[in-house]
Amino acid sequence: MTLPVTIIMIEDDEGHARLIERNIRRSGVNNEIVSFANGTDAMRHLFGADGSGLVQKGNALLILLDLNLPDMTGIDILKQIKENKYLKASPVVVLTTTDDSQEIKRCYELGCNVYITKPVNYENFANAIRQLGLFFSVIQVPPAAS
């Protein structure tokens, strides 16, 4: 990787966050992971205090997003990320328990790059995250500058 990519994980369930992080590490990805347990904090981090997203200018980000958050829906966050000129180039991976086809379709329409359903079967779950790790290691993340 040419640029140090920061992984932003927006996941309200601490257990899930821990499992995801663990499996990402197991796949050999050592990038910094910044996690947020609610949408408000994540939004403040991504868009800054002024909400313009200028704070992330020049940073390479990869966003892991859960759809079911206590304070807002992941769909809203996804929409705002994809509408922001500094952030829209950052890949977004939706990682959630919802396997409703309508929801999946909606996410892709809004510009999500990968949609992963959290399976209860841990083998599959771990496998999916590791695959994602491999994906992270080859993906070219552009800096959020324009």
Add this chain to the structure above:
Amino acid sequence: MTAEAHRRRAFWQLLLIAAGLLVLTVISAGSVYLVNKARDDSKWVIHTIEAENQINALLLEIRRAESSARGFLLTQGPDFQSDHEKAVASIIPALDKLTRQIGDNPAQRESIEKLSAAIKLRLDQFSREMNFVKQGQPDNAVAFIREAAAGNTTTTIGNLTNAMIREEERLFRIRTANSDRSQTLAASMTGIGSGLVVLLALISTWLVRRSARARDEAEARLRDANSNLEAVVHERTADLREANDEIQRFAYIVSHDLRSPLVNIMGFTSELEELGGDIFRRVSSLTHVPADGPPPADGQIALEGPDQQLAADFSEALGFIKSSIAKMDRLISAILNLTREGRREFQPEKVDTRGLIEAIASTLAHQASEAQAEIHIDPLPNLVSDRLALEQIFSNLIDNAIKYLKNGVPGEIRIRGRTKLGYAIFEISDNGRGIDPKDHQRIFDLFRRAGTQDKQGQGIGLAHVRALVRRLGGTMSLSSELNAGSTFTITLPITWNASNRNADK
């Protein structure tokens, strides 16, 4: 307005019309009668006047005869004689006419008998008088007249006629009064009758108007009630729909949120399992440091005695946890799928039912041949309905029929169909193990099963099938005995339209 009041009102109106008719008839009859009576009375009045006239005319003739006889006596002129003869000749017819005219009155008849006797006497006197004069004995005639005057015949006649005239005048007064009364009566009768008719007409009009007003009010109330009813139905339907949506949403959210912790439980259980493996491997390497030879290969754990027991207990516990999690996950998935099905909107289309079931049978052919089962499909009525829902209904039922056959008995599954009053009735029967009647309700409940539990299953199929049948506007029933096969009967509307069930989408 109640039916009773309505009947009463109609009865009163009828009565009113009857009364009006009666009054009209009575007035007409009364008027005719009274007019006739008045005419009669007038006739009698005229009759009286005529009788009086006749009496006077008779009296006049008698006087004429008398005066002409006197003239003849004095002058012996032939003019007087002929005049006298003319007068005498008209006396008897006048008397006869008078007799005829007043023949109806007994009192007058008596008088006229006396009068005619007197007149005859007088006429006799006249003829004798005239004879004396004609024979040239005027003296005798004068003597006779004197004698006759003593007999007072003329006075008698005068008195009698006067009495008769008085009688006729009395009758005239009575009859005039009668006639007047009749006419007054007729006039007042007509007047009162007309007044009554007008009154009845007014009452009738008032009644009609009142009834019309009542009807208008009732109509307005009915309209109000109708629109109100519609609003109420709308409201209730909306409430039900909302409640149903709420339940769907609730089931969806609950099953969703239940899944999230389950991911953690499963994840960390697996982590624990790995940790356990690591721990026991270390225990093994600590307790079994082989004096000779290499350490045990990675992944191989060699434990002894209580340590081995511990490891076995540990993995047994984890195994139970994991299988329970898996089961819970299946249940949650089932609920999710059910709620998702419940939210799906039906797309009615023309469905070749037999083709659809044949397709299902061919996908189940493998299971069927394993169970030595034959599927017979009779000609079936076609439907306009949701294809996917029909597929799920029939494949669940046929799948169940294959799954729960009697061991060792070749299965025979038959699908029959017929139509009745806009509904298609399908029967799926088998010769399988059957269902105890006490379980007939239970098997349609979610997660409930019945009979020998030797087959995989969550207890969802029939619950799902029944939910679908209901959403399609149909009903479902079961007839079965233990060990005697089962027949599931499904009644579906031939044409499903969104209006009959889309309320609970």
